Amino acid sequence: xxxxxxxxxxxxxxxxxxxxxxxxxxxxxxxxxxxxxxxxxxxxxxxxxxxxxxxxxxxxxxxxxxxxxxxxxxxxxxxxxxxxxxxxxxxxxxxxxxxxxxxxxxxxxxxxxxxxxxxxxxxxxxxxxxxxxxxxxxxxxxxxxxxx
Numbered sequence: 001x002x003x004x005x006x007x008x009x010x011x012x013x014x015x016x017x018x019x020x021x022x023x024x025x026x027x028x029x030x031x032x033x034x035x036x037x038x039x040x041x042x043x044x045x046x047x048x049x050x051x052x053x054x055x056x057x058x059x060x061x062x063x064x065x066x067x068x069x070x071x072x073x074x075x076x077x078x079x080x081x082x083x084x085x086x087x088x089x090x091x092x093x094x095x096x097x098x099x100x101x102x103x104x105x106x107x108x109x110x111x112x113x114x115x116x117x118x119x120x121x122x123x124x125x126x127x128x129x130x131x132x133x134x135x136x137x138x139x140x141x142x143x144x145x146x147x148x
Contacts, residue, residue: 009137018135020041020051021041021078021117022065023052024063024065024117024119024122024123025041025052025063027123027126028051028052028061028063028117028126028130029041029052029131031129031130032052032130032133034091035065035134037054037130037133037134038054038138039052039053039054039055039061040052040055041053043052043055043060043084044129045102046060046101046107046110046112047106047107047110048062048100048107049061049103050062050105050107050114053133054133054137056111057113057136057137057144058111058112058113058140059112059113059115059133059136059137059140060112060113060115061106061113061115061116061117061133062100062115062116062117062119063117063119063122064100064116064118064119065118066118066120067093067126068092068093068095068096069096069097069100069118070093070094070096070097071118073093073097075141076093077090080093085087089091097117100116104116113136113139113140114121115132115133115136117121117129
């Protein structure tokens with residue numbers, strides 16, 4: 001399967017992929033802000049530099065794109081194998097998935113609640129994503145009250 005873009009066009013497209021302040025992050029952050037939920041973004045004092053962090057309740061939120069984090073990985077892997085550079089992408093996305101798992105484990109051990117959303121979840125069901133975060137905040141508040 002040949003690429004429909006020239007190498008220069010493909011390079012430009014790939015260079016424009018952002019690692020922070022992506023569209024899905026901004027959608028979720030605006031929804032949280034409108035609900036009165038305050039957060040830190042791309043917080044580097046926590047393993048994995050989560051996209052959104054609610055430090056008071058130790059909640060780390062990641063907004064994962066479907067391609068780079070391997071949603072429906074088995075079927076995506078089969079499609080990638082048919083491509084010209086399939087081996088490169090399978091290797092890259094596999095490493096991303098392994099890193100995501102390691103980060104989840106580190107955060108969990110450090111007492112953090114990790115929430116991961118796919119980009120399409122955020123775009124299509126923003127209110128549901130916010131509800132999941134609100135429930136995590138509620139649970140954290142209850143846990144804090146029980147410790148006192």
